[in-house]
Amino acid sequence: MIAALDLEGVLAPEIWPHLGDHFGVAELRLTTRDIGEFEELMRRRVEALNRAGLTLAAIRSVAHEVRPYLGAQEFLDRIRRHCQVMIISDTFHEFAEPIMERLGGYNLFANQFETDSSGRIVGWKLRIRGQKARVLQGMRSAGFKVIGMGDSLNDLTLLQSADYPILFRPVPALREHLPQAPVVQGLDEALNRFMEIFRSNGSSL
Ligand SMILES: [Mg+2]
Missing domain, CATH: 3.90.1470.10 (thrh gene product, domain 2)
Incomplete structure (x- = not known):
C-alpha cells in the first residue's frame, strides 16, 4: 500500500x-x-x-517560515507503519524541503524554479504537472494499492487514479468531480479513514 x-x-x-x-x-x-x-x-x-x-x-x-499543521507529523508517523508515504505536490522544492524535514523526511515530488544570474525567477520546471496520474499508474502496475488524498482541483488526476481517493476539506468543484469519494475535515478524521482502509486490506493494527 x-x-x-x-x-x-x-x-x-x-x-x-x-x-x-x-x-x-x-x-x-x-x-x-x-x-x-x-x-x-x-x-x-x-x-x-x-x-x-x-x-x-x-x-x-x-x-521556510511555514510550519506543518499541528498533528501532521504524527498523522504520517501513524500511517507509515502500514504503508509507504509519498508527497506529490504542485509546490516547489525550494519552498517545501524544510517542511518535509519537519514532517519526518519523506520523499517529495514537486516542481522547481528557474532563475537568471541575478536570482530573479524566469520560469519553472513542472516535474509534477500532468504526471500525477502517470506516477500513480506506475505504482499500481507495480502491484501497489494507492490511497490518494488532496484538497484542490490540481489533485483531481491523482485522486482519480487512486484505488482509495480521499477528499481533504475539498473545494466544491473537486467534490463535484468525485461525488462518491469520502470527504474528511481534518487529520484525525483522515487517520480513521486510513485505518479502515488498512483494516479492510488485512493490515494488522
Ligand atoms: Mg493542496
Missing part, C-alpha cells in the same frame, strides 16, 4: 498566501484553490514577484 498525499492545504498551510501577506502583494495570495489552471496561476505569481522586485532568495527564506 502507498499513500500519495498532497502537501499544501492537507499537511501544511498554503505557502503562497504567506508570501502574499509578508510582502503585501495581493496577487501572491491566490492558490490552486482559487485558480484551477496551474500555468496561469504560476504566470501571475511570477509576474507579481518580478514587479515587486522579489528574488528567489528573498521569497525562499520567508517560505
